[in-house]
Amino acid sequence: MDHRPREVALTILRRASDGAVLLGIGTDPATGLQFCRPVGGGIEAGESAEEAARREIREEIGGEITDPRPLEVIDNRFVYAGKPGREITHLFEARWADPALEDRPEFPVAKKSLPRIARWFRPEHLREGLVRAVPAGLEKHLGPRPAAAPLRMVAVDWSGAATGEEKGIWLAEASGGRLLRLECGRSREAVASHLLGFARARESILAGLDFAFSLPGWFLEERGLRGGPELWDLASREGESWLRECRPPFWGRPGKTRPDLPAHFRAADAEVPAVKGIRPKSPFQVGGAGAVGTGSVRGMPILKALRDGGFSVWPFDPLRLPAVVEIYPRVLTGPVVKSDPGARSAFLAAECPGMDPDMRALAASDDNAFDAALSALSMDAHRGELLSLPPARDDRERREGRIWIPWAATPAARQARE
Numbered sequence: 001m002d003h004r005p006r007e008v009a010l011t012i013l014r015r016a017s018d019g020a021v022l023l024g025i026g027t028d029p030a031t032g033l034q035f036c037r038p039v040g041g042g043i044e045a046g047e048s049a050e051e052a053a054r055r056e057i058r059e060e061i062g063g064e065i066t067d068p069r070p071l072e073v074i075d076n077r078f079v080y081a082g083k084p085g086r087e088i089t090h091l092f093e094a095r096w097a098d099p100a101l102e103d104r105p106e107f108p109v110a111k112k113s114l115p116r117i118a119r120w121f122r123p124e125h126l127r128e129g130l131v132r133a134v135p136a137g138l139e140k141h142l143g144p145r146p147a148a149a150p151l152r153m154v155a156v157d158w159s160g161a162a163t164g165e166e167k168g169i170w171l172a173e174a175s176g177g178r179l180l181r182l183e184c185g186r187s188r189e190a191v192a193s194h195l196l197g198f199a200r201a202r203e204s205i206l207a208g209l210d211f212a213f214s215l216p217g218w219f220l221e222e223r224g225l226r227g228g229p230e231l232w233d234l235a236s237r238e239g240e241s242w243l244r245e246c247r248p249p250f251w252g253r254p255g256k257t258r259p260d261l262p263a264h265f266r267a268a269d270a271e272v273p274a275v276k277g278i279r280p281k282s283p284f285q286v287g288g289a290g291a292v293g294t295g296s297v298r299g300m301p302i303l304k305a306l307r308d309g310g311f312s313v314w315p316f317d318p319l320r321l322p323a324v325v326e327i328y329p330r331v332l333t334g335p336v337v338k339s340d341p342g343a344r345s346a347f348l349a350a351e352c353p354g355m356d357p358d359m360r361a362l363a364a365s366d367d368n369a370f371d372a373a374l375s376a377l378s379m380d381a382h383r384g385e386l387l388s389l390p391p392a393r394d395d396r397e398r399r400e401g402r403i404w405i406p407w408a409a410t411p412a413a414r415q416a417r418e
Helices: 047-063 100-103 188-202 217-222 228-245 267-271 293-308 329-333 343-351 357-364 367-381 383-387 396-401 411-417
Strands: 006-014 021-025 034-037 039-040 066-081 083-096 106-108 117-121 152-157 170-175 177-184 205-209 321-327
Touching: 006 047, 006 066, 006 411, 021 039, 021 383, 034 383, 039 047, 047 066, 047 083, 047 106, 106 367, 152 188, 152 367, 170 217, 170 367, 177 357, 177 367, 188 205, 188 293, 205 293, 205 367, 205 383, 228 293, 228 396, 267 396, 329 367, 343 357, 343 367, 357 367
Parallel strands: 006 083, 152 205, 205 321
Antiparallel strands: 006 021, 006 039, 021 034, 021 117, 066 083, 106 117, 152 170, 170 177
């Protein structure tokens, strides 16, 4: 049996405009946690390391590089999928032959290798403790890396209740693959105050909130609103009257049937894959089973408060910490019957065997607690994807927003697997 280490060539590509580094994002199947590394792959027989670096970039992400500069040869010993491995890594830094490629937000990897997608990581998101960059020793080549507190991933399962929302709002915090906090008892305003406390303390935090961050674009256009932040300001002033009067486009209260509208859904809602036939509800529906409109309208003033307090709200702002993103827990938890306590317990026992038993029992005790806990853990597991989220793609996204879902659940990922 051949026990010689595999030789690979990896290339650091740096974006001139902001110093961002292009890294592939992979997931260790044994731990479920993500890692990031430069794009590249194995050196073939008879091939030099530089030739392999050029070929791998061409084959994996469809671009040509120029002036590859050797940086270091790293004897990389690692554990992946629970098994030890060893690679001799030839590390290069290069530039795109076509500078226009720097404008692409992400690069699906064409080959059936890992990682499967590459994205740009800005220098502030490569700080120690935020993402796991491999191979060991790579860090010193990625630019200045000031020390940072461990990144806290916070997920909030929301409530639009007029009173007593404290009983329905659950907040979970995860870091390093562990669930650190799971609790309820805060009002919407208290949740905002809690998150703003992290910002004032200069903690590294990324929060996911479970409500629609905006409304279909035509609603904003009719009111002369250029984007989400202007809508949040309007909702802060008029949102309660929208809910109380329930005039079109809002509906769902007794006697307020679904009206004919230019669109009931945002493009962001349509992009979310169905889970056992379940998809996001219209943010205009403010009453009836599964309605999300009430929570969304009452959540928009919270977004305004967070943004005014220093949070970036993605994708309305470029993602910088502290940050908040819109989440849809059904995609993050998968097709478990969340209304069934037994199903929740069985799922947690199977998928989270290392979770503290008391924390696991609390997560299984309530479907909202379950959503918050699993969402926080999923966010923590996908921190590489979250920290490399690209800015808004177009004017529609600046008006309507976008729901974060793991890349593996997107149509682009399905196409890459085919």
